[in-house]
Amino acid sequence: MKHPLPVNPEHIAILRLSALGDVCNLVPTVRALQRQWPQARITWIIGKGEYSLLTGLTGVEFVVYDKSTGLAGMRALWRQLADTRFDVLLHMQQAIRASILSLGLKANVRIGYDKARAKDAQHWFTQRQLTPRPRAHVLESFMDFARLLGVEDDSLAWDMPVPQSAYEEAQLLSGDAPYLVINPCSNVRLRNFRNWSAEGYASVIEHAWTQHGLKSVLTGGGNTQERTMGEQIQQLCRPESVINAIGGTSLKGVMALIDRARAVVAPDTGPIHMANALQTPALGLYATTNPQRAAPYLWREFAVNAYPEAVRTYLHKSVDDISWGQRVRHPDAMSLIRTEQVITQLDALLEHTTHEPFAARSPQ
Template identity: 55%
Template sequence: MCNLVPSVRALQQARPDIKITWVIGQAEYNLLAGLEGVTFRVYDKKTGIAGMRALRRQLLEERQGRPFEVLLHMQAALRASILSRFIPAKRRIGFDKARAKDWQGFFVSEHLLPHPNSHVGEGFLDFVRYLGAEPQQRQWSIPLPSEAEKEAAAWVSGKQPYLLLSPCSSNRARNWRNWSAEGYAQMIDHAWQAYGLNTVITGGNSPMEQQMVADIQALCAAPVINAVGKTSLKALLVLIRDAQLVVAPDSGPIHMAVAMGTPPLGLYVTSNPLRTGPWLPAEQLQSWIVNCYPAAVRQFLKREPEQVGWGQRVRDPAAIDLIRVEEVIMRLDHIMSAARATTAFEELKQ
């Protein structure tokens, strides 16, 4: 969801008078609430068709029966497509054929121009380009209320540096992304011994995530702050903003780190980081993440990366074993060395 915010900002820059209504899920709303110039309307997928009808009635009432000028269908999923038909609009714009998954093409009247082998964030910006605006520098500026600042401050002391670890991705069928507790523990101990970094572990409140943090704590000698299932999304953004770096598999906290300007050490093996990884310049992407995806494609799909689809996943739990502790530590060292060099340079200027 963070990757979509720069498209909103680009539209606002191109058309300062634009009025944007964003139909959004509850969790996503909790993350982005307060975004300037945006009216949010929350749809709970548990309400099904009844909820879609209620949303339509609400929108028509608010707009006195007038349809929206343009609907940007930016989520290529069947439920989102069905929901889009309950939103009154004169124009309905969706992805091009290659990116219009789950029959999205049948639910829209206009299609983006093809943009092969692009990052998902660039795919969202393609909607801005289609409307005739050229996006400038990417901007997020996600609001952080004072309550979130106070909540985050309760977890960390002001001057003690820390890394933020979000060890688990969402639990989806045949979608293996999570590294081992043993690997995380060795990385945590190195960060503590080499740089004096505390580790704040965050995540949801699922049994899988609770077990992961318990295993990590049992295996590492360094101090660990267990905030799993105990923070709001806004407070998580604050914790990410103030961390030295964020370590996580292919998951939301990696994109939140980019939005907050914090280095993301992403662990990628079963999904293509050039498509779904942190939205960074190529040099930083190569230096900051662990990218075992090409090796996984060769070993488990028996093909070269350029021979598979841009969004092809590796559906084998053994692929995660390709991530080596030594490479993760090397990326961490690189990020910390660059941070120290920047700090030293800033001190010289004072």
């Protein structure tokens, strides 16, 4: 017998700890839940860095779990929520750590992914599973949780919080001229080969400057890989065409830069999905991950897609012969993306979109 789902949930828990791009893709599901049940409490159990991105999101209570604290941090979170019982727990993190964390939470029913989409045996930790949806985009998979609960209006809305101080930070960096944001690096993780070349980015920057009058602002964290990449790109560009802000902004400051940008160019990493959430034109670069599953949702048609070629070259298969979420873990895969492809798609994106004057992008 299936566990019954709440008809009018009073308290909804969301368990999604990471990552930056994924939590951006999850926000429309939160908004859909809020529209359906405006009086319901929503508690989101979230990672530390992800909380710094979403802090201020209206109508959501955040409980922060820092994964570096391990089991001790889990126990502290369980104690914090010991007197809380949720009508429903939406288990949206496909990782064994998150599933173990879920065991210490009290909920009348736990919803997880269907077996085909579940990883790390997540379906063992839930009582109800999503209706199967083969080949779904990440954003759609999140929205399926709301649909299973009975949400009728699944239209997309974000309303991401960006404080005035962040816009002031962005203004100091970018000035008043129109610009692109280029976030060249993805997270440093084992066998996470998502980064394109410094030479490729430099060619795109030159094109944006000479053909469109757009400076490029480089963004990213402060780790050695990102700083080195930024320096390499900068050395290949004329000084007036690029501003290197890598390691020099807060996360909210990056959001403000993205919100005021003419467009964003990046591989499959948080800022490309931040752009999507802010409805800033987004050009994603994809070879190691499938853009049909993970490209910025509103701008999927503009993504540079070398994934089928990477699958053929390094897995010796076609896209139809591999699992939907399979990655191409080869260090040379992103080299299949050609500069002329990126420039062509950038030109198409800029022609397709119009942009408000900068002043209109800041809150009044």
